[in-house]
Amino acid sequence: LEIKNNVIITILNGVANLIAIAFEKINSIAEQFKMKEALDRYEKLVAIGRIIAGVAHEINNPLSIMQLDIAELDQKLDEGNYDKEITDIIKSLLEEIQRISNIVKQLKDYAKPAALNDDIINLNEIFKTYPLKILTKNIQKKGIPININIPKQKLYVKMPLTRLIQVIMNVLTNAEDAVMEKGNGSIHIDISREQRGEKYFVRISIKDTGIGIHEENKHLLFEPFFTTKPKEGTGLGLSISYSIIKSYDGEIEINSKRGVGTEVIILLPAHKKA
Ligand SMILES: Nc1ncnc2c1ncn2[C@@H]1O[C@H](COP(=O)(O)OP(=O)(O)O)[C@@H](O)[C@H]1O
Ligand SMILES: [Mg+2]
Incomplete structure (x- = not known):
């Protein structure tokens, strides 16, 4: 059981690190834009700023749910109770992770406009x-x-x-x-x-x-x-x-x-x- 708990904690730490790196990247991209882009690209800047603010807010929700799920899973496993509830919790965890992954995918696509030629x-x-x-x-x-x-x-x-x-x-x-x-x-x-x-x-x-x-x-x-x-x-x-x-x-x-x-x-x- 302790091994299982350790694995879960390691995974969560990994996810947290990934998100921190993603934020740093997005912020530095936004900085580059601010310096490089002409005024007529103003609206793009505004949109990027809003997206970054939104990401911070939005990633927090699935993460909180994941945190509660993990805590609950932790307790169930301690009780040696491997029933349907555990399956449901894991399913919920995976759904929330998928949600974060969809958001990151969309942002990744978006955050490379400088390199694209007409x-x-x-x-x-x-x-x-x-x-x-x-x-x-x-x-x-x-x-x-x-x-x-x-x-x-x-x-x-x-x-x-x-x-x-x-x-x-x-x-x-x-x-x-x-x-x-x-x-x-x-x-x-x-x-x-x-x-x-x-x-x-x-x-x-x-x-x-x-x-x-x-x-x-x-x-x-x-x-x-x-x-x-x-x-x-x-x-x-x-x-x-x-x-x-x-x-x-x-x-x-x-x-x-x-x-x-x-x-x-x-x-x-x-x-x-x-
Ligand atoms: N063709 C459409 N018909 C009905 N609602 C639409 C249509 N296009 C967009 N919407 C509404 O706008 C919202 C935002 O769209 P979008 O930014 O593509 O996000 P998502 O598709 O992930 O919800 C949708 O959730 C939907 O409510
Ligand atoms: Mg859509």
Whole structure:
């Protein structure tokens, strides 16, 4: 028993160390941004700051639960009581660890923008790129129809391809979740051009007929860690997507009606290919 307890304590110490290292990394990345980035990237800075503050807060909750679980496990093991309760506790522990791991994964993806070079992306081909092709196939396999409307005219944007894919994956996954939650519905994607004042944009609309968004939640959608998905949600998808799109001078807009569906519109400056 003592050996078991020691193993658990060692694991917990390891987790605590990892989290401390992650915080140091995130902080130093934020510092670098503050020095390097121009003012027009201001919104990205604000978003990173909010994410860091949120991480501190949010990681604390699963950790507290884990701590209680371990204490309880410790007591049960002392009593020599290896029953279903112990299995449940271990299950809960693993769920909370998974939650932390999801959050860290999303942040890891986000915390390396400096290294990425711009690509000239042909929007007409974007859904043929590997991760999006797989994602749309998987959604269709679940019985959710996806319809993609691509214009004849070639449309280009200039930004790192992986960033745009990251945004579309986040938005499309939300559409999938919304349809799953409602129990039926479909997804419609439309790529077009839009002029606003003097500026030309490429417009990506991802529309679902899923569960929709409650009026009182609409102002929270881009907040880091706002989620209505208690099990698998991180609440980071839209806040990360927002700061990516903003940092390439784009816009992201959401129209939704509870019970009817949601449309997410991504606007990015149109790139004139030479
Ligand atoms: N297409 C959508 N339909 C309904 N609700 C949505 C949609 N997209 C986003 N939301 C709401 O916004 C919240 C935040 O989304 P997101 O930042 O991607 O985090 P997560 O998906 O992990 O919850 C979701 O939990 C959900 O309540
Ligand atoms: Mg999401």
